[in-house]
Amino acid sequence: xxxxxxxxxxxxxxxxxxxxxxxxxxxxxxxxxxxxxxxxxxxxxxxxxxxxxxxxxxxxxxxxxxxxxxxxxxxxxxxxxxxxxxxxxxxxxxxxxxxxxxxxxxxxxxxxxx
Amino acid sequence: xxxxxxxxxxxxxxxxxxxxxxxxxxxxxxxxxxxxxxxxxxxxxxxxxxxxxxxxxxxxxxxxxxxxxxxxxxxxxxxxxxxxxxxxxxxxxxxxxxxxxxxxxxxxxxxxx
Numbered sequence: 001x002x003x004x005x006x007x008x009x010x011x012x013x014x015x016x017x018x019x020x021x022x023x024x025x026x027x028x029x030x031x032x033x034x035x036x037x038x039x040x041x042x043x044x045x046x047x048x049x050x051x052x053x054x055x056x057x058x059x060x061x062x063x064x065x066x067x068x069x070x071x072x073x074x075x076x077x078x079x080x081x082x083x084x085x086x087x088x089x090x091x092x093x094x095x096x097x098x099x100x101x102x103x104x105x106x107x108x109x110x111x112x113x114x
Numbered sequence: 115x116x117x118x119x120x121x122x123x124x125x126x127x128x129x130x131x132x133x134x135x136x137x138x139x140x141x142x143x144x145x146x147x148x149x150x151x152x153x154x155x156x157x158x159x160x161x162x163x164x165x166x167x168x169x170x171x172x173x174x175x176x177x178x179x180x181x182x183x184x185x186x187x188x189x190x191x192x193x194x195x196x197x198x199x200x201x202x203x204x205x206x207x208x209x210x211x212x213x214x215x216x217x218x219x220x221x222x223x224x225x226x227x
Contacts, residue, residue, distance in 0.1 A: 008154070032214045043118075043204050043218030044157070088157065092214055101172065102216065106156035 006105030023089035118219035137205030146188040
């Protein structure tokens with residue numbers, strides 16, 4: 001079993017829809033959970049960052065972490081064509097000998113149609 | 115700030131050739147990493163560095179060398195290019211206090227024929 005599983009999609013939605021993106025993981029030591037957004041032919045950029053369980057909201061974006069289920073989600077409200085990108089989840093546990101290793105999901109490609 | 119810069123943007127190599135991918139950051143970040151991104155495989159860590167003079171292997175280090183002589187620069191060397199190294203390579207950096215907030219460069223698209 002891979003440490004982090006993410007459905008690659010592709011996911012296509014109409015403008016204004018609520019989008020739900022998800023990742024599951026197997027390593028219960030993960031404590032830090034991130035969502036990166038990657039536009040075509042660009043480098044990933046950090047979108048949301050949460051520690052441990054709970055919700056975090058930033059504008060139209062909400063990140064949720066359920067550590068008991070080893071499940072994280074990113075919700076996008078009122079989706080816009082400019083949200084069309086690949087979304088990668090990432091997680092880490094800094095107890096691993098001080099290494100700086102983020103474990104990434106494979107990414108979900110999202111298209112928001114006008 | 116330019117952030118993280120990578121050169122070249124594109125490169126075509128023949129099997130067996132060697133080359134160096136350049137990465138520089140101007141944010142005074144202690145940590146720097148190299149990833150490769152392949153379709154269906156996501157981002158995989160090649161090598162990383164927690165400071166000048168300190169490097170370590172990631173998930174897929176074979177065929178690559180790194181060194182870190184300055185805080186700003188973290189070049190990735192391909193010793194003898196193979197078609198399996200055709201990929202998009204990303205360099206990233208982060209600070210000690212922002213350990214999960216990695217800043218990525220624009221990437222280098224490498225094709226090995």
